[in-house]
Amino acid sequence: MQDYDQATSFLGEWGRFQLTVFFLLSASIIPNGFNGMSVMFLAAIPEHRCLVPSTANLSEAWRNVSIPRQLEDGAESKCRRYKLDILSNYSAQGLIPGLDVEVGGIEQETCLDGWVYSKDLYQSTIVTEWDIVCENDWKGPLTTSLFFAGVLLGSFISGQLSDSFGRKKILFATMAVQTGFSIIQVFSTSWEMFTVLFLIVGMGQISNYVAAFILGSEILGKSARIIFSTLGTCIFFAIGYMLLPLFAYFIRDWRTLLLALTFPGLLCIPLWWIIPESPQWLISQGRIEEAEAIIRQAAKANRVTAPAVIFKTNQLEDFKSRQQKRHTFLDLMKTNNIRIITILTVFLWLIISIGYFGVSLNTPNLHGDPFINCFLMAAIEVPSYIIAWLLLRTLSRRYSMCGTLLLGGIMLLLIQLVPLDLHILSTIMVMVGKFGVTAAFSMAYVYTSELYPTVIRNMGVGVGSMSSRVGSVISPYFVYLDAYNKLLPYILMGSLTVIMSILVLFFPESYGKPLPETIEQTPNVKGLCCRRQNKNDTIRKSSKL
Known part of the structure; x- marks a missing residue:
């Protein structure tokens, strides 16, 4: 029995067709490097401390000592402040902190008026937007976990969808999900909305990666397939990963950054008219004429002559009989x-x-x-x-x-x-x-x-x-x-x-x-x-x- 690789061996391993598919499919994975690690900057935690509102009736001396110091490193506390009503009372009496009043003995309270965030590194993140610090700091790792939970859900369904509807359709559908919901995410009005959309983006991200991986593995020849599976997909993911800090360095606002990271996904739209469907999947669906048409186009691109009959009937019958056993x-x-x-x-x-x-x-x-x-x-x-x-x-x-x-x-x-x-x-x-x-x-x-x-x-x-x-x-x-x-x-x-x-x-x-x-x-x-x-x-x- 002549298998698929043998039937298409006349194409060669590294013709124009294979090189085009290799680089375009690998390039489609670059946005995965953005989305997979973008949470490091979208949910970055700047230096912060309790806000002491301007309405608090405090002298400059009392305002300077309103935040307690941590015992372990002497830095200002991020989640506590001295009770403002007590400080205001001492300030009104003209008492001097440290001289007339021992500051360390004053009762403390939580950050009732919010926080002040350093803008040395970031103008805004989802942490500063929705105060995901102190008693709410559990939302930070949960945000990332929900993205990866979406990745987990996507890995459950991507294979079945790809087998049912085709590699190419699912590849571009999931790229659309990843890009479209990332754009919607830019306009999130709450942490809850952001995380739900992030979960959906995670589903599209892994489904896109898997669909591209399978499509390339099935289209390319044996030697090209090995390089695509190890170096192609992985290195282009790393390229996206390396570009992420470059974007984040020049764009310090999380909404603008997310929009900028989403834009490259739109550049993949023209690939729909260049990347073909998997001939192997078409054969499994009985669509032999379409599979042969793709192989003949590949032969034309590689400037080789295709045989009159590429897939013989008895080979296809044997293929189908093997597919029946589940x-x-x-x-x-x-x-x-x-x-x-x-x-x-x-x-x-x-x-x-x-x-x-x-x-x-x-x-x-x-x-x-x-x-x-x-x-x-x-x-x-x-x-x-x-x-x-x-x-x-x-x-x-x-x-x-x-x-x-x-x-x-x-x-x-x-x-x-x-x-x-x-x-x-x-x-x-x-x-x-x-x-x-x-x-x-x-x-x-x-x-x-x-x-x-x-x-x-x-x-x-x-x-x-x-x-x-x-x-x-x-x-x-x-x-x-x-x-x-x-x-x-x-x-x-x-x-x-x-x-x-x-x-x-x-x-x-x-x-x-x-x-x-x-x-x-x-x-x-x-x-x-x-x-x-x-x-x-x-x-x-x-x-x-």
Whole structure:
């Protein structure tokens, strides 16, 4: 049976058609880099303290001491002030703070009149607009988590929609959702409205990414497909990520910034007339003439001659018969071997996602300029993707994953040993930590797809991806721990990453081995369970002899 790649091999690997699809689909992912990390600036928390209204009857001396100092660092409190009625009474009596009255003994109160926010870095954010600080600071991580919850929901439905309506239609429909609801978000009148719209934007963001990924994987040839899946989508996402701090540096108002970040999505509209539908999906729907028409247009673009008949009838019948056999998610637990692989896959994607998004979202808490720090955290992803690609081409999957995870985890753990005044060294260690976690993240897609047999490969990768989305929902709360101890997020993320680097050694090796086709061909997991399974297999073979 001649498969799709063989039937279209006359096109070549890197003709004009493939290059056009490669770069345009990769470019369509750039806005995902904007939306995925924009919350760092949209929901940034400037320096703030309680507002002391001008109507308060206070002398200049009493106004200067109206905000208590924190015991741990001597900085002004962000959430408390001395009771203004008491201060006004002392001021009216002509008493002098510190001389006639011991200020520290005066009763305190919450910020009843709101807050004053520093405008050194930001003119406005959603935090300053709706006072998401102090007793309302729980809304900050929840805002980010709801965006990633939308990503989780989108990953649930994007695959089914793409299978039912086509890769191209869902790609552009979800780009429209991402862009359209981001524009509506600019006009939010409350935090509740902003977060609901943010959730919908998250649904469009992941659906757009997945649709572009699948479409490119199905249109491109085998060698082009590997580069597209590792370098194309990942690096263009990183480009969008790197452009984010550039936009944020020049635009300090959150509404204007969001509108500017949304505009590039409109530039993708002309791609509708350039990017074709997936011929493989059209064949699965019985639309053979349309699939052949696309292949012939590709041949014309590549200046090659297409055969008179591209897809033979007997090949299509065989293809359809294979499509009829369906598998369910229960098959991921069918045997002891596949069950352990699934459990390890869930933990792998969950922990990598917590590390990646936790480090990324914690960037504003690093010492130094947040715009430069964000750019550096984005830029480090480019070499990490290249290294991951090289490792996938040359070395063992298990040891490559273990090495990159171990590097990332150890760097994050060692940050606590760096003296507090060596801020540059701390930032470098965080960057190296993210380098390792990002490289492991990009390799996880390829490794997971190689572990699962063909009949349940999509479901296996889907379960891993779902686990990743759960990790992204949790990650903002790791960042939230920074309020209690600045090193605590790194200690937790580093510990989990190091543990996972050890667990990944229990995965079977897939480098240089043929992909399994059936559940029975799934490679054995390293460990006691599989020794027992191998022993049973030996006994069965001996009995047959």
